[in-house]
Amino acid sequence: MKKWLNYLPTIFIITIVMSLIFYSSQGTTEQMNYSRFKDVAEHAEFEDSTLTISTTIIQVEGSYKTEGKDAISGFRVIVPNTEANLEWLETTLTEDGGRLTIADPNQNSVWINLLVNLIPFLIIGVFFYLMFSKMGGSGSNKAFEFAKSKARVESNVKVRFKDVAGCEEEKEEVKEIIDYLRSPKKFTDMGAHIPKGVLMVGPPGTGKTLLAKAVAGEANVPFFSISGSDFVEMFVGTGASRVRDMFKNAQKSAPCIVFIDEIDAVGRQRGAGMGGGNDEREQTLNQLLVEMDGMTDNNGIVIIAATNRPDVLDPALLRSGRFDRRVTVNLPDIKGREEILQVHARNKKLASDVSLENLARRTPGFSGADLANVLNEGAILAVRNKETQITMNDLDEAIDRVMMGPAKKSKKYTEKDKLLVAYHEAGHAVIGLKLEDADMVQKVTIIPRGEAGGYNLMTPREEKYFHRKSEFLAKITGLLGGRTSEELVFGEISAGAVNDIEQLTKIAKNMVRVYGMSSLGPIQYADPQGNVFLGRDYTQGGNYSNGVAAEIDKEVRKIIDECHENCRKILEENRDLLDLIAKSLVERETLTNEEITNLMNYGQITNPNEPVEVQEPKEVEVKEPVETEVPPKPPVGVEKQDLDDALNELTKKKD
Structure with a gap:
């Protein structure tokens, strides 16, 4: 046509x-x-x-x-x-x-x-009829389709629970929904009602959408997917009409699953914000509330919604009868990360030296999306290097790229700046080695990445759900290691510790205001809402007096000062190790965990106790020596004698 x-x-x-x-x-x-x-x-x-x-x-x-x-x-x-x-x-x-x-x-x-x-x-x-009908397809006829639902329907979902790793408890929470969609009679005979709505809460990239699709795939039912922003339009009433149309279509395909991603776009609290609420969004939310649990009963329709902002949702949306069950999809632990890596490594050509368990240990705090990105970046690097398999070096570089960005090897330091960055990163490393509750050093480099002049990868010794006060203090002390090292060696400080200061200040404030880890006692002085745009407590101000605010500032300063003194004491006691790691960083630019441990234990990069394979010398033909003028060897990086002289000069100046 x-x-x-x-x-x-x-x-x-x-x-x-x-x-x-x-x-x-x-x-x-x-x-x-x-x-x-x-x-x-x-x-x-x-x-x-x-x-x-x-x-x-x-x-x-x-x-x-x-x-x-x-x-x-x-x-x-x-x-x-x-x-x-x-x-x-x-x-x-x-x-x-x-x-x-x-x-x-x-x-x-x-x-x-x-x-x-x-x-x-x-x-x-006929000509004019076809022309006007074609124009009407994008004009007047669209006016009737404008209020129709934009939900996408998948009748045969291929995703299964085996494709979702790292969230075993979350799978158990939604298995009843699968049983209900497969055989609802055994639930109705018992007088039980399956949850009408399941709210999945968690950080971005943890697999909330993937888990919802896996539920539909395991139950073998149609899967309606739509974003919360697809409901809201400029014209009042459009979103409510789309909600009605979506549930009408879902009722025809029941039993089915309706998945609403980023529901906070339409489910925020009504009547909040400066100047009142948004009429279109609030009418859409009202219609959604009615459809989920109102005057009509949508049998066979299970609503699954995902958000990483549950604190802004309307209370009427979270009550029993609507979203009856909340499933928290957290960041995976080390076992979950290894399982996720195994899922995403199915179609990857990994070398024999690749250990997914080791890779999982080096990626604490990574979400499932981050881990998938690490393997993908490793595959891209392997193709770039014209390799036939993905090696551990490729994955190690991929972790650094995901966390900090690509290395800026073309960026040249002056010798003074290179020495400054080396001592800064060495200070972090020494604190990680000598302080018991500090994070463990995995890798130190002075190659710039992103906006950072150097990079120090430190991971927790073991993953915990609750942190003690000593661990927070050790974290602050480790963050102060770079700045304190600059003070100790050079007698001045640089602006390179700006990110460290930002992180340690946040930790110290939370210790005082949120966790009650100070002399002010177990009182929370932080605003529990923290969302001015919602319109709550906007005119009430802080929930403490100016005198208490001054006390909070004193406690924060006291915590940081104590950690600073402890950091200086550790670095002064281990000055030889600090100099040794800094010198090695200037020469090699990157040190691994094993190399740093060898420097601490043996004073050198390699372990002298490890057997060294000695190859038998090959018989070669000895020729008469020819006298030639040998040109002097060009300097590479910083010469050892020059570095020793610089260190001696700094030591004399400090004394």
Whole structure:
């Protein structure tokens, strides 16, 4: 049909041209009445004429010349069918040698003549109808589709629970929904009602959408998916109409699952915010509340919604009977990360040296999406390096790229800046090695990444759900390691610790205001809402006095000062180790966990106790030496003697 629509303008032009030709050819034929024809016949010389004799009339067509003129004119006239008229026509039309032809009146039907005359108008009418209907498809007809649901339907979902790793407890929470969708009778016989709604809460990238699709795949039911923002439009009432249409379509496909992603876009609290709420969004939410648990019962429809902002949702949406169950999808632990890596490594060509368990240990705090990105970045790096398999070096670089961005190897340091960055990162490493509750050092590098001049990968010694006060203090002390090292070695500080200061200040404030880990006692001074845009407590101010605010500032400063003194003490006691790690970083630029441990235990990069494979020397032909002038070896990086001199000079200056 679309192909024919492209040819319509051409057909239209051809039709117009043919119609003009047709009517122009009839333009010289004069339509006469009977009286006019009798007057012309007295002075005209007829040539070819045709009589079409019907029951009551005689249709006469032909051509004639008038006296004194050579021009030939056409005529058409209708004469009553009488015997006298027929004799007169035969005499008049053949009087001057004209030829007369009697035509069969049934040769051309009235319907055929009518159809021939109507064809041009029919073509023009069809053309305009198709053109207007095509315009209406994107215009006026769309007005009726504007209020229809934008939910996408998948009838055969391929995702299963085996494709979702790292959330075993969450799977158990939704298994009853699968059983209900498969066999609802055993629940109704027991008098049980399956939850109408399941709210999945968790950080971004933890697999909330994937888990919802897996539920639909395991239950083998249709899966309606829509985003919360698809409901809200500029025109009031559109979102509510779309909600009604979505549930109407879902009712036809029941049992089914309706998945609403980012429900906080439409489910925020009503009447909140500066200047009131949004009428369109609130009407949409009202309709959603009614559809989920209102005057009608949507049997067989299970609503699954996902959000990472449950604190902004309307209380009416979270009550029992609507979202009965809340499933928290947290970041995976080490076992969950290993399972997720195994799922995403199915189609990856991994080398024999790749250990997914080791990779999971080095990625605490990574979500499922982050882990998938690590493996994908590793595969891209392997292709870039023209390798046949993904090696551990590729994955190690991929972790750094995901966390900090690509390495800026082209960025050149001055020797002074390189030494400064080396001591800064070495300070973090020493605190991680010598402080019991500090994070464990995995990797230290002075190669710039992102906005950071250096990079220190430190992971918790073991993953915990609750953190003690000593662990928070150790975290602050570790963050102060770089800045304190600069003070100790160079006698001044740089702006490189800005991110460290931001993190440690946040931790110290939370210790005082949220966790009650100070002399102010177990009182929470932080605003539990923290969302000014919701309009709550906007005019109430803080929930403590100015005097308490000053006490909070003193406690925060006290915590940081104590950690700073402890950090300085550790670095002064381990100054030799600090210098050794800094010197090694200047020479090698990157140190691994094993190399840093060897520096601490043996004072060198390698372990002297490990056996070294000694290869037997090969017999080679000894030739006479030729005296040649050997050019001096060019310096590479910082020479050891220069570095020793710089360190001695700094030590003397400090003493």
